[in-house]
Amino acid sequence: GQNIDQPTEMTATEGAIVQINCTYQTSGFNGLFWYQQHAGEAPTFLSYNVLDGLEEKGRFSSFLSRSKGYSYLLLKELQMKDSASYLCAVSNAGNNRKLIWGLGTSLAVNP
Amino acid sequence: GAGVSQSPSNKVTEKGKDVELRCDPISGHTALYWYRQSLGQGLEFLIYFQGNSAPDKSGLPSDRFSAERTGGSVSTLTIQRTQQEDSAVYLCASSFNQPQHFGDGTRLSIL
Numbered sequence: 001g002q003n004i005d006q007p008t009e010m011t012a013t014e015g016a017i018v019q020i021n022c023t024y025q026t027s028g029f030n031g032l033f034w035y036q037q038h039a040g041e042a043p044t045f046l047s048y049n050v051l052d053g054l055e056e057k058g059r060f061s062s063f064l065s066r067s068k069g070y071s072y073l074l075l076k077e078l079q080m081k082d083s084a085s086y087l088c089a090v091s092n093a094g095n096n097r098k099l100i101w102g103l104g105t106s107l108a109v110n111p
Numbered sequence: 112g113a114g115v116s117q118s119p120s121n122k123v124t125e126k127g128k129d130v131e132l133r134c135d136p137i138s139g140h141t142a143l144y145w146y147r148q149s150l151g152q153g154l155e156f157l158i159y160f161q162g163n164s165a166p167d168k169s170g171l172p173s174d175r176f177s178a179e180r181t182g183g184s185v186s187t188l189t190i191q192r193t194q195q196e197d198s199a200v201y202l203c204a205s206s207f208n209q210p211q212h213f214g215d216g217t218r219l220s221i222l
């Protein structure tokens with residue numbers, strides 16, 4: 001079957017670094033996405049990985065290992081506004097652009 | 112418009128009534144998705160439109176749910192004979208390839 005796993009909740013301290021992991025088992029693979037969703041708001045796109053390796057974008061980086069079915073989102077220099085849910089989603093191969101979504105990781109950043 | 116627009120932003124209705132939710136995607140986006148999100152839960156895929164192809168309705172939870180996309184643009188999600196378990200935030204997203212861009216959602220409350 002199709003499955004995406006990520007931790008339900010995480011807590012970190014302002015100014016620190018946090019890594020949110022995502023593992024997936026899907027019938028095909030055409031890229032992995034990370035989205036951020038603040039409470040009561042719509043998800044917003046953070047990053048996209050289709051090749052192995054690290055993609056850096058400011059304070060946020062995303063890593064992918066296709067052979068291990070594994071990704072992580074790395075948040076540096078945490079700020080209070082980073083408190084949100086982080087959603088991992090995988091695109092199946094082929095023309096079907098429907099994403100398979102994880103349940104999200106709720107991150108709380110404490111002062 | 113600049114982003115995905117959904118209306119109404121909030122809808123309160125009595126059990127048994129029909130409701131229509133509207134989504135106006137980003138101009139030029141060929142793909143349109145409807146999701147449902149209950150409080151504290153992940154995204155539940157409902158239906159996906161891609162260009163002129165037949166929609167993927169595999170996520171619709173019952174035959175009370177239906178959706179149309181007219182002229183390859185605006186979409187309407189209809190829920191007939193609403194039940195209390197239909198209460199949720201209904202999110203629409205659109206894309207040209209990827210990533211998906213989300214609207215702010217419609218918060219539906221069934222009394």
